[in-house]
Amino acid sequence: TPEEVLEEVKKANLRGRGGAGFPTGIKWETTRSASEKKKYVIVNADEGDPGAYMDRSLLEGNPHLVLEGLIIGAYAIGAEKGFVFVRQEYPLALENINLAVKKARDYGLLGNNLLGTGFNFDVRIRRSAGAFVTGESSALVSAIEGSAGEPRPKHVNTAVNGIWGKPSSLNNVETWANVPVIMDKGAGWYTSVGDKNNAGTKIFSLVGSVNNTGLIEVPLGMPLRTIIYDIGGGIKEGRRFKAVQTGGPSGGCIPEQYLDIPVDFDHLSEIGSMMGSGGMIVMDEKSCMVDVARYFMKFLKEESCGKCSSCREGIRMMHHILEGITRGRGSENDLELLEELAWVTRKASLCALGRTASNPVISTLRYFRDEYEAHIREKRCPAGVCKALIRYTIDPTKCSGCGRCQRLCAENAIEGEKNSPMFIDAERCIRCGVCMDACRFNAVVIE
Numbered sequence: 001t002p003e004e005v006l007e008e009v010k011k012a013n014l015r016g017r018g019g020a021g022f023p024t025g026i027k028w029e030t031t032r033s034a035s036e037k038k039k040y041v042i043v044n045a046d047e048g049d050p051g052a053y054m055d056r057s058l059l060e061g062n063p064h065l066v067l068e069g070l071i072i073g074a075y076a077i078g079a080e081k082g083f084v085f086v087r088q089e090y091p092l093a094l095e096n097i098n099l100a101v102k103k104a105r106d107y108g109l110l111g112n113n114l115l116g117t118g119f120n121f122d123v124r125i126r127r128s129a130g131a132f133v134t135g136e137s138s139a140l141v142s143a144i145e146g147s148a149g150e151p152r153p154k155h156v157n158t159a160v161n162g163i164w165g166k167p168s169s170l171n172n173v174e175t176w177a178n179v180p181v182i183m184d185k186g187a188g189w190y191t192s193v194g195d196k197n198n199a200g201t202k203i204f205s206l207v208g209s210v211n212n213t214g215l216i217e218v219p220l221g222m223p224l225r226t227i228i229y230d231i232g233g234g235i236k237e238g239r240r241f242k243a244v245q246t247g248g249p250s251g252g253c254i255p256e257q258y259l260d261i262p263v264d265f266d267h268l269s270e271i272g273s274m275m276g277s278g279g280m281i282v283m284d285e286k287s288c289m290v291d292v293a294r295y296f297m298k299f300l301k302e303e304s305c306g307k308c309s310s311c312r313e314g315i316r317m318m319h320h321i322l323e324g325i326t327r328g329r330g331s332e333n334d335l336e337l338l339e340e341l342a343w344v345t346r347k348a349s350l351c352a353l354g355r356t357a358s359n360p361v362i363s364t365l366r367y368f369r370d371e372y373e374a375h376i377r378e379k380r381c382p383a384g385v386c387k388a389l390i391r392y393t394i395d396p397t398k399c400s401g402c403g404r405c406q407r408l409c410a411e412n413a414i415e416g417e418k419n420s421p422m423f424i425d426a427e428r429c430i431r432c433g434v435c436m437d438a439c440r441f442n443a444v445v446i447e
Helices: 002-012 024-032 054-061 063-077 091-106 137-145 173-185 187-191 224-231 265-270 289-303 309-326 333-348 352-356 359-367 369-377 404-408 434-438
Strands: 040-045 081-087 122-128 168-172 201-208 214-219 241-246 253-255 279-284 392-394 444-446
Touching: 002 024, 002 063, 002 173, 002 187, 024 063, 024 168, 040 054, 040 063, 040 137, 040 173, 054 063, 054 091, 054 173, 054 201, 063 081, 063 091, 063 168, 063 173, 081 091, 081 137, 091 122, 122 137, 137 168, 168 173, 173 187, 201 224, 214 224, 224 241, 241 289, 253 289, 253 359, 289 309, 289 359, 289 369, 309 333, 309 352, 309 369, 333 352, 333 359, 333 369, 359 369, 392 434, 404 434, 434 444
Parallel strands: 040 081, 040 168, 081 122, 201 279
Antiparallel strands: 201 214, 241 253, 241 279, 392 444
16 A cells, blocks of 8 residues: 555655655655645756766666656655656666656556556656756756746745645655665665665765776765775875765865765764765865865856855855965965855855855865965965966976977977976966976976
């Protein structure tokens, strides 16, 4: 019965894989018990995190599993219509989910009187324009309705007041894909994987400075160190680990001291990061954490819908300050101002994008403050990334005078005679690093 399905999902303690980690069974129960007769179920496949492609992979590789989970959820909730909201940039995923829907209709798994049960349910596919903000639930609902994909004031939960004001249960692709497994194996089996408050597995997109990159599926609660060193194969070229950023562009940067924490919703939140949809970017000693924060603020500035001033102006101002610091224009007051802006943006923003946008700033200030201070006080980038704060020179004791760097320099910034030590004209040098990569004697150094 629908009640038994709902109870099994609740017992499995399935938490939403889209980032918030809200218990799926409770969300379904809220929608089911809403007074409105008409209800909807929604698949959020609007995956907007840079470098993350978990949803795309599931929809391309096994769209039937996602669709099966949606049908089970609709049966439990009492919904007769569902929507799959997919990024326009995923042509194969769109093709495969459309094919899966067609086949389900052909076999009587969608439409009227499914398998003679008297249950009616059908699915429509909606294409996303690709804005990052439409991953937020109320913005996604607005987009499905045909309005601008902007967040709404969330006085009432989407589970109660969703599409066209009707109760709507919204989960991401991976959450729906877990449902058939729970119904097949049972809640007891499902909770045996992972830990007490974080049952099951999670798919992560492991990228960055690790030897093995790609999609991984691991039990929730596995330590970061195991993921990065055992599965990821360790840091590229034997470099030193510096940080891992989890949770997409709004996630926090986690330093080496927390490598042994379990990767789950609760522990990541405690140290200033989050699970997000599953993005995991590993950084080594050549990453500048100030520049990392600047990059994510730039991304979020461009993706903010601009509806609320705290998010729109807060992110813009944080990006402006970080841009100045990386260009050598930082001042002592910048750190205090950054912290103030970050907390105001978090507290006053309308939706989850604005409320989590300052995580990269807060976490890098918390764990890598020394790098900010080096940029501001010493006008120096310890990682050698910020071009305005570095200078390339040639060590005459190591230079063989082979002229390789001179030949490759597009700006003709390297001078000297063959078989004699070369030197770099700082005025003409654009700090591209080609000379350093070309030198076989490690004679080119950064000051």
